[in-house]
Amino acid sequence: MLRWPIAILILANVLAFVALRGAFGPTPTAGGHEPAHLNRQIRPESVKVQSVSAADAGDQAVVGGPAPMAPISTSELPE
Template sequence: MLRWLIAILFLANLIAFGLASGMLGPLPAAGAREAHHLERQVHPEWLKARPISEAQAAEQVIVGQPDPTPTISSAPLGG
């Protein structure tokens, strides 16, 4: 019984190797399926870096500190 299990596992490994190596044709992920993304790439020469104003800087999250506490008003439920 153990021989059959080893034989089945060996055949399964051979089939998996054949599929992964492309014996039955190229894999779907091997080709350029989404070529339009190359046309939509951002050109680095178009990007401009500029400093932000103080008002915009106040809205930025500071990394490493807790989030600001939101201003939420609450009241106990009346019963």
């Protein structure tokens, strides 16, 4: 009863493995990403990269750093 679904799943896995190995041609992500996109840009020379100053960097998230401590005040509970 379960032979056919298992056989179909195994066949689908083998087909996916062969497809990812390039048997049917290169994968869509193997080539350039939208090569015509650069040709359609309007005034690409006006794009400038600027560094962030220390004053502007204060509100930026730090990726991989520790989370900031929340300003929570604590006190003993009365008994």
